[in-house]
Amino acid sequence: MESKTSSSSSSSSSSVIEHEAYARVGLLGNPSDVYYGRTISFAFSNFKASVQLRPSDELVITPHPTHDLVQFRSLDHLVNRLSNEGYYGGVRLLMAICKVFYTYCRENGINLHARNFTLSYDTNIPRQAGLSGSSAIVCAALSCLLDFFDVRHLIKVEVRPNLVLAAEKELGIVAGLQDRVAQVYGGLVYMDFSQEHMEKLGHGIYTPMDINLLPPLYLIYADNPSDSGKVHSTVRQRWLDGDKFIISSMQEVARVAEEGRTVLLEKDYSKLAALMNRNFDLRRSMFGDDVLGALNIEMVEIARRVGASSKFTGSGGAIVVFCPDGRSQVELLEENCQKAGFFIQPIQILDYDMNHQPTVLSSSAAFSESTNTRLNQPRQLSPARVLQGSHFRIGFRESETVCIQIRINGPDYYAGTSAIALGAHQQLSEGSQ
Numbered sequence: 001m002e003s004k005t006s007s008s009s010s011s012s013s014s015s016v017i018e019h020e021a022y023a024r025v026g027l028l029g030n031p032s033d034v035y036y037g038r039t040i041s042f043a044f045s046n047f048k049a050s051v052q053l054r055p056s057d058e059l060v061i062t063p064h065p066t067h068d069l070v071q072f073r074s075l076d077h078l079v080n081r082l083s084n085e086g087y088y089g090g091v092r093l094l095m096a097i098c099k100v101f102y103t104y105c106r107e108n109g110i111n112l113h114a115r116n117f118t119l120s121y122d123t124n125i126p127r128q129a130g131l132s133g134s135s136a137i138v139c140a141a142l143s144c145l146l147d148f149f150d151v152r153h154l155i156k157v158e159v160r161p162n163l164v165l166a167a168e169k170e171l172g173i174v175a176g177l178q179d180r181v182a183q184v185y186g187g188l189v190y191m192d193f194s195q196e197h198m199e200k201l202g203h204g205i206y207t208p209m210d211i212n213l214l215p216p217l218y219l220i221y222a223d224n225p226s227d228s229g230k231v232h233s234t235v236r237q238r239w240l241d242g243d244k245f246i247i248s249s250m251q252e253v254a255r256v257a258e259e260g261r262t263v264l265l266e267k268d269y270s271k272l273a274a275l276m277n278r279n280f281d282l283r284r285s286m287f288g289d290d291v292l293g294a295l296n297i298e299m300v301e302i303a304r305r306v307g308a309s310s311k312f313t314g315s316g317g318a319i320v321v322f323c324p325d326g327r328s329q330v331e332l333l334e335e336n337c338q339k340a341g342f343f344i345q346p347i348q349i350l351d352y353d354m355n356h357q358p359t360v361l362s363s364s365a366a367f368s369e370s371t372n373t374r375l376n377q378p379r380q381l382s383p384a385r386v387l388q389g390s391h392f393r394i395g396f397r398e399s400e401t402v403c404i405q406i407r408i409n410g411p412d413y414y415a416g417t418s419a420i421a422l423g424a425h426q427q428l429s430e431g432s433q
Contacts (some may be wrong), residue, residue: 015055016052016053016054016055017052017053017144017147017148018050018051018052018053018144019050019051019140019141019143019144019147020048020049020050020140021043021048021049021050021135021136021137021139021140021143021183022043022044022045022047022048022049022136022183022186022350023043023044023046023047023048023125023131023132023133023136024041024042024043024044024131024132024136024178024179024182024183024313024314025041025042025044025131025217025219025313025320025347026039026040026041026178026179026182026312026313026314026320027039027040027041027042027188027214027260027276027320028040028256028257028260028275028276028279028311029178029191029253029254029256029257029258029260029279030176030178030253030279030312030314031176031253031283031315032193032250032251032253032254032257033176033177033178033191033193033204034175034176034236035239035250035254036193036194036195036198036254037193037250037251037253037254037257038190038191038192038193038194038254038255038257038258039178039190039191039193039254039257040188040189040190040191040209040257040260040261040264041178041179041181041182041188041189041191042182042187042188042189042211042214042349042350043182043183043185043186043187043349043350044219044347044348044349044350045348045349045350046219046345046347046348047123047124047125047126047131047133048123048124048125048136049090049121049122049123049124049125049133049136049137049139049140050121050122050123050140051094051119051120051121051137051140051141051143051144052119052120052121052144053117053118053119053141053144053145053147053148054117054118054120055115055116055117055118055148056116056117056118057116058116058118059098059116059117059118060116060117060118060119061091061094061095061098061118061119062118062119062120062121063089063091064089064090064091064120064121064122064123067085067089067090067123085127088171090121090123090134090137092171093134093137093138093141093167093168093171094119094121094137094138094141096138096167096168096170096171097138097141097142097145097163097164097167098119098141098145099167099170100163100166100167100170101142101145101163104155104163104166105149105151105155108154110151110154110155112149112151113149117148119141119144121137121140121141123136123137126221126317126318128317129221129222129313129317129318130221130312130313130314130315130316130317130318131221131313131314131317131318132179132180132182132183132314134168134173135164135165135168135175135179135180135183136183138164138167138168138180139160139164139180139183139184142160142163142164142167146160157184157185158201158203158206159202159203160180160184161177161180161181161183161184161203162177162180162202162203164180164183164184165177165180176193177191177193177203177204178191178193179314181204181206185206185208186350187208187209187211187349187350188208188209188210188211188213188214188349189206189207189208189209190206190207190208190209190257190261191204191205191206191207191257192204192205192206192207209261209264209265211349211350213264213265213267214264214349215267215269215272215322215324216322216323216346216347217320217321217322217346217347217349218320218321218322218323218330218333218344218345218346218347219313219318219319219320219321219343219344219345219346219347220299220302220303220310220318220319220321220337220342220343220344221299221317221318221319221342221343222295222299222317222318222341222342222343223341223343233287233291235286235287235291245286246286249282249285249286250286252282253279253282253283256275256278256279256282259271259275260272260275263275269322269324270324272309272322273308273309273322273324274309276309276310276311276320276322277304277309277310277311279311280300280310280311280312283311283312284297292316293316296312296316296317296319298340299318299319299342300312300319302333302336302337302340302342303319303321303333305336306323306329306332306333306336307323307324307325307329308321308322308323308324308329308333309321309322309324310322320347321333321344
């Protein structure tokens, strides 16, 4: 195998790097991502995880002072802590992605420099709420590693969700690719995990969509979703065994996402409401109430009692809600949630998330001094300069040479011509004025 070497002169190896990854909502189609299905998911900015990488003499994984607590006031404090939040914090997640990243690079002939680093993290994503808090930490850490070792251009964006998932599988976390795709790509994404794509490419086909297609959505979650379904599900094994009901039901869940894509493009929100309810009903028929958990079901029912549509954001712990009747319906829902002890808040959807760009770029980055512009935040081109129908963003990346990142329907493309660089420089300069 031909060896590919990262740049040893990149300033990212001597600078502090910080990345964020956000909570995600599975809007339609989940959990069919684990069953060669289709989903629509999006990242949202209400909650996030951040990881910081600092160059250091030794490789250090820093425990979080709260989430990796090892000192307690009393035995009672320890037991309550474990009962509410479990045994694990984020240290094991950081270790796992380091191992997976290193192994992937070694197996694919990507040489890594020998400098060490210290990783630390923070998160405000509610635990056990079905918002992909664990994968957010892993995703942010992967972005730090990509930039520290300057190998982003050697690991395709479509492959990165696989690495995040592989790190979690190292720890026995059972999940699908949907969450990781949403957090790597950012924004609203339609995902096709058809068996043909997965077997041929090793990943699905991921198509970003305009977030402005979404109506106002709300998040409902519990403070401590301990009753999130403690009965082991047999759905996976039944699917593997060829159970016709499970197979046909999961195919129907995938069709919900497929139809939902058209519904969103047409902004037919009455159909969207019906599809969200249909998605949950199909999940309930397959998994059963004992698996889903009484608390999760109650959240869904509270929304339905006021005429809103709702479904799980993930596997349980939180739901996404659409109120087709507007503000009066939202106020009634808020009142009912308060009585039941649930939290509710409007979902703030990210337009486009450059998770893979470092928050802090060194002053040597091309054009950074002359434009005085934060290059880690891409600027949207004016409508006259956007190819109609394309999801198009442009931003600078620090590497061995000046590169422009152009994102069209998901993947990373690179161009190094002076003409493109000049045009992008002009666009960023205009945007900063």
